[in-house]
Amino acid sequence: MIIISKYLVPKNYIGLTIYPFVFLKNKELKSDSYLLNHENIHLQQQKELFWVFFFVWYFAEYLVLLIKYKNHNKAYKNISFEKEAYQNEGNLNYLLDRKKYSFTKYIM
Structure with a gap:
């Protein structure tokens, strides 16, 4: 489900996914197929890890990378x-062929 809210999406971002919702900064972004695909990939990741574990892993990995790179954008x-x-x-078509836990191929 897509929700339009400039207040729920953090500054400098245009979209945010918290299963089962995709928050977009403005309604024009609903037509950006690449952005929606990006956010749908996050929905799939969150389903696989029962969204709570997704966010624990996400922020833990972010903190490790922030220490490593000392730069928010590079860590993110x-x-x-x-x-x-x-x-x-x-x-x-990525989600049609994507195997479960494919994000693990991208770890550090």
Whole structure:
């Protein structure tokens, strides 16, 4: 389910996924197929890890990467969940063939 809210999406981001919702900063983004694919990849990751464990893993990995890189953007872009989503957002058939826990191929 897509919800439009400029207040729920953090500054400098255009989308946020918290299963089962995809929050977008504005309604025009609903037509961005790559963004929606990116967020749908996150929905699948969250389903696999029962969203609570997804967020524990996500923030733990982010903290380790932040210590490693000492840079928020670099740490964020290297989180395994983000790497999988960014590298496959342009493949609109990705979720049809994706194997469970595919994000593990992108860990550090």
